[in-house]
Amino acid sequence: MMPHAGLAVSAVVQALAVLLLVMGMVTFATLARGCFVLRRMALAGRHDHAPAILKSPLVPAVSTIAVPPDASAESLRATRRLLDLAFGRNEVVIVLDGPSEAALDTWSRELRLCPSTRGIAGPLETAAIRGVYESRDPIRVVVIDKARGGPVDAWNAGVNAATSPVIALLDRTSEFQPEVLLRLIQPMLESVDETIAVCGGVSAPPAAGFAARFGALESLRTWLTLGAAFAGRNLTLPFPGCALLARRSAVVEAGGFTGGALELVVRLHALALAAEKPYRIAFLPTPVSHSRTPATYHDLRRQVQREQREIAHAFRNRVAIAGPFGWQALRGLYWERSLRPKLETAAYVLAVAGLAMGWVAGATVVLLLLSTVAMGMVVSMAAVVLREVADPSSADERRMAALFLAAIPENLGYRQLRNLWLMAGFRKPPDSREPSRARTAEQPPRAASAVS
Amino acid sequence: MIRVELTVAALLVSAYFVFLTALFWGLWVRASRRRRRAATVESQMPRIREALVEYLSGSNNQAAIREYVRHYRRDVGDAILDFHGTVGGSARDRLCDLALEFSLVHDWCQDAQSKEQAVRRKAFARLSFVCAYEPCRRVAGDLLLVALEDSDPEVRLAAARALVASGTIEELGQVFRLALSQGLLTRVLLAEDLRRHATELCRTAVPEALARDNPAQQVAALQMVVGWERALPLANLHTLLSSKHHEVRLEALRLAPLVPLSAENRSAILQQLREGDAEESTAAALVAGRLRLHEALPYLARCLRLGTAEMARIAAAALAEMHPKGWQTLLEISGGSGTSALIAAAALERGRRRAGV
Numbered sequence: 185m186m187p188h189a190g191l192a193v194s195a196v197v198q199a200l201a202v203l204l205l206v207m208g209m210v211t212f213a214t215l216a217r218g219c220f221v222l223r224r225m226a227l228a229g230r231h232d233h234a235p236a237i238l239k240s241p242l243v244p245a246v247s248t249i250a251v252p253p254d255a256s257a258e259s260l261r262a263t264r265r266l267l268d269l270a271f272g273r274n275e276v277v278i279v280l281d282g283p284s285e286a287a288l289d290t291w292s293r294e295l296r297l298c299p300s301t302r303g304i305a306g307p308l309e310t311a312a313i314r315g316v317y318e319s320r321d322p323i324r325v326v327v328i329d330k331a332r333g334g335p336v337d338a339w340n341a342g343v344n345a346a347t348s349p350v351i352a353l354l355d356r357t358s359e360f361q362p363e364v365l366l367r368l369i370q371p372m373l374e375s376v377d378e379t380i381a382v383c384g385g386v387s388a389p390p391a392a393g394f395a396a397r398f399g400a401l402e403s404l405r406t407w408l409t410l411g412a413a414f415a416g417r418n419l420t421l422p423f424p425g426c427a428l429l430a431r432r433s434a435v436v437e438a439g440g441f442t443g444g445a446l447e448l449v450v451r452l453h454a455l456a457l458a459a460e461k462p463y464r465i466a467f468l469p470t471p472v473s474h475s476r477t478p479a480t481y482h483d484l485r486r487q488v489q490r491e492q493r494e495i496a497h498a499f500r501n502r503v504a505i506a507g508p509f510g511w512q513a514l515r516g517l518y519w520e521r522s523l524r525p526k527l528e529t530a531a532y533v534l535a536v537a538g539l540a541m542g543w544v545a546g547a548t549v550v551l552l553l554l555s556t557v558a559m560g561m562v563v564s565m566a567a568v569v570l571r572e573v574a575d576p577s578s579a580d581e582r583r584m585a586a587l588f589l590a591a592i593p594e595n596l597g598y599r600q601l602r603n604l605w606l607m608a609g610f611r612k613p614p615d616s617r618e619p620s621r622a623r624t625a626e627q628p629p630r631a632a633s634a635v636s
Numbered sequence: 637m638i639r640v641e642l643t644v645a646a647l648l649v650s651a652y653f654v655f656l657t658a659l660f661w662g663l664w665v666r667a668s669r670r671r672r673r674a675a676t677v678e679s680q681m682p683r684i685r686e687a688l689v690e691y692l693s694g695s696n697n698q699a700a701i702r703e704y705v706r707h708y709r710r711d712v713g714d715a716i717l718d719f720h721g722t723v724g725g726s727a728r729d730r731l732c733d734l735a736l737e738f739s740l741v742h743d744w745c746q747d748a749q750s751k752e753q754a755v756r757r758k759a760f761a762r763l764s765f766v767c768a769y770e771p772c773r774r775v776a777g778d779l780l781l782v783a784l785e786d787s788d789p790e791v792r793l794a795a796a797r798a799l800v801a802s803g804t805i806e807e808l809g810q811v812f813r814l815a816l817s818q819g820l821l822t823r824v825l826l827a828e829d830l831r832r833h834a835t836e837l838c839r840t841a842v843p844e845a846l847a848r849d850n851p852a853q854q855v856a857a858l859q860m861v862v863g864w865e866r867a868l869p870l871a872n873l874h875t876l877l878s879s880k881h882h883e884v885r886l887e888a889l890r891l892a893p894l895v896p897l898s899a900e901n902r903s904a905i906l907q908q909l910r911e912g913d914a915e916e917s918t919a920a921a922l923v924a925g926r927l928r929l930h931e932a933l934p935y936l937a938r939c940l941r942l943g944t945a946e947m948a949r950i951a952a953a954a955l956a957e958m959h960p961k962g963w964q965t966l967l968e969i970s971g972g973s974g975t976s977a978l979i980a981a982a983a984l985e986r987g988r989r990r991a992g993v
Contacts, residue, residue, distance in 0.1 A: 301978045303944075
């Protein structure tokens, strides 16, 4: 019995090692594709016409929607950043989801609010609107006080309240430039009818410390994959720290929000493909926005798990949000973010147990380490050099070397720990502060049938 | 079996490592070179600019500039372009003359024929600055007109801008027609440049474009004219206000406050207010408020009572502009109940505050 079990364990570890090696090679190929796309974009070039766009009355107005979770100093500061955006006609829509009297009072004092006669009767179903306020100051801000319905409900209330043809979604945890809207609107102006959304931004910059460098590598790989590589096939998906512009009519047609930005964009792709009309969700690789570089391992874990939860939810509801296209759009993410960590962890456990029992040969363990640790280093190093190959104008050799060499310690310990984080993140129910996705599972949005 | 797998995996991973390390080394060397070159340019650029400023302020000593042109020809071109938007008139002519004298303009004309998109773009961006000066324009010759057909939109844009800076009215018309055939971004950018020629264009090119039976072109032409944000001598807007195409009617309504208010225009605006869909009535209410059309009072009151929240707000704002009858209407409506009453009261209060009552 024992030799058979030993042979089986050894064969499983070998098979897993080969599979993981192939998955690593596929990831490398995806990064290389992202590099080609970025290179093509860099050669085509894109002038910055921000000053002319700022002045022109022909540029469509934008409504920037924000759903602050509370009235804390951080939320107030994040909202102030939205009010400071440089854009000709930017209206900031702040949706307060069931705020307490004290919170409403804080917002009222901060923005000098007064009741507005503006009616909010949009096409998306939301919890009851309790009040609409505008500022006494000469700033274009609308504050919606609504009954608690969860963040997704609040985002939909924001879409209802938006009067502009374009809506902007800026993650309050990311770093964005004041001219972000001026840059993001440019691809929309280039082809008004075809462009339904724009995802813009770059990966997080590296900083001192291993946590920051591992975070920067993580962000770089995701950016090259979801942004650049997917843009080559017009399948751009939002990446962490990106700023998103979307046509309001397209969002309404998609039935509004069902989860985070990822679900929205997957759904926009699906509906556009189902309509069989030419469309584009543009990727803008300019430094207008990026996620914050984590300073500690705690921050890093929080970031990784937050992204993972959003991917997990989108994956679970892929049929409801996007029909058959859901699998097409999310399978790569599923393999990389869910399947690979599980297979890798299982292979490690089996290899260690097999080694202890004398069932697994040393050569098999070396093969496994080559497929995981060494291939992980290859993938991270490739992300660093391919990024520089794609756009040499931004080259800084010291920064590049720091990231290139960080790929070595990243795969010796952190990678294995991250696998556990990813597995936990994929199972964990959504955080109550993040968009509640209950509606998707129980009640698919109106237009779901259009794509199934 | 495991030996074979291990060997293949080791070879593969080693190949990846060798490839990436070689690439990394190459990039390191290239980045170091770039950094050194950037540092040199950064140290020279202020001196080049200083020499150019000295020349622009009247000095005829060209020795220093000549020396810079000999060693940093490309950077002198960049430094000249940096003055774009900061100098005009005789100073600009003097700068262009300098570019001509050192054959920089000839270089750019040569680059403009390059097969490389980036080189062509840069050349046309520079030419668009210097072609405002007639001798430079003569050197560029037909290059600019030919570039209007270039496959790269940025090149077309730069050529169009150069023509706007130096061209005849026929060439301006050509640029206007180009703008109509391109995307909104090109219109946004060229509207700014063509604004100072708006009156001349309204004599021929604009009426021609508006008279064509092509709704897309009509909308584009109207967008350009609205983008100029100037009062314009444009006749026959009423035909567009009554067009059978919704988009054309909407754009025409946006333009209405900028053209003379003829009886036909007035009647077409009132018709839109009365019979248009929600979007058109809202736009017409906005126009009625801006032009203070007192005949629109009953229709505005109806929009306020029965329209969407957005339309009601705009109608109320328009009524608030029409003292005393508009205020009286608002007062009557605010005496009722519901959202209309609230909107009317708010608009009346704003109107009174603005009038200091």
